[in-house]
Amino acid sequence: MSEEARQHCTMVAAFDGWNDACSASTNVIRHLLNVYESHEIGSIPGDGFYDYQMSRPMLCHVQGRRRIIWPSAKIYRVRIDDTHTLLLEMGPEPNYHWSDFCRRSIHWAEDDEAEAIITLGAMFADCPHTRPLPIDDLAGDQPKTDTDGHSGPIGIPTVLDALATQDGYSTESIWVSVPQYLGSDECAQGTLQLLQRLSAMLGVHLDEGELPRKAAEWKAQAGMLLRCNDDLANYVHRLEMDVDQAQVDEPAAEELVREAEDYLRSMGNKGPSLSE
Template structure:
């Protein structure tokens, strides 16, 4: 079951747009809901007014579960909702009860965050399977270091944690988005998550118009650089950092002991200070 939540965990709506994309490209049906009562602060997650056949109607924030038919013999489930404001433990218990009802054995949470990364390079994707040995999942999109991530978390991490306690397999997937590009929908981030999700479950998703939307988004971001020398210098700095990190990753992959040597050398240097 996929799970994505609007709000703090969903920069540029990139995570929730993965599920919306699947709902638009494949046969899908609503199978369950979680009532909004008791979970939302309506001054934060406000009800929406819409008109159906000319008549006004209030749409309250709610959680919807979908069944999505990817192929005749392959179906997945998806949970889409604004991040709740209250009673997270009870909310997650309800979510996992519904997952268990449909014999789900794996929970995949999706998230997106702003970060210092250039739009001219592949957007970073962080994937963690289950939680780390300290019982934490990376909820910030940062690579796990020796000590892992410590800090505020969102509902995806809480859902991961409680799912693991109930013997579900869990996977957390986060994409990083350049913070200088604004908060409009980021098609490259949605596309990156979709492709990585396909790798995780062994399925080639219909990408629809996401590639062309991603190209348009990159072209718009590049236009920003032509309008600001300061921003261009900043992005060039990010590119150099990205290229250096990529070169280091390739070197470490070619020689796995090299990374350990670098860590030991750095530790010896710090001890000598």
């Protein structure tokens, strides 16, 4: 089979809870399941992984009979096009035995011969809704844009990245920051930007469906909230000024770095003088 015709499979995982501000990351998975034909191929059962007082079972009625739905992580297979397949994992962040949980996730990736594992996350931050939301890409467990790396509490996506990297997988993690002043309502803009970054990372177009419209509605609702609250409007204006100033300062800082690199390079290329 030619390289062009070979199927490329990537696992994409997102988890409810601490890693999922405003459901922005898990809604990427839900969106993909809605716009593409998908098949549930398995799950990681909840027993031993979940505290059922934190992630409670749900009672539903199916054909007149009561049924208890226990927390678990579901695994889906989605074919994007003739050469790209996604293995999607979604569920609550487990409470216990994270290493074992991640090993089971990686086992599903092995079974489907996934070439890479990408985790998605969302966090609250001081950022204005009137500007593109900040996106961070991480390779393995280190931010590409942060040489110091993250120090502090972590969630299950970081553990999955680390263990998958140890097993030889190419791993990436995409995180979006969402405005903390807007509360916990769903953030369609964050979901849209995660989807767009995932699309660029995979090198394949992912159907955005209704997300652009929902993102525009999210911005309009946020704008209405500001019009009713002068203190909040002033706070957002200060955030806007910080973001805009950072964008002005960044090119200048990059130019200084380039000048320093050019200078050091020129010094290194100089041969010994005649007086030496």
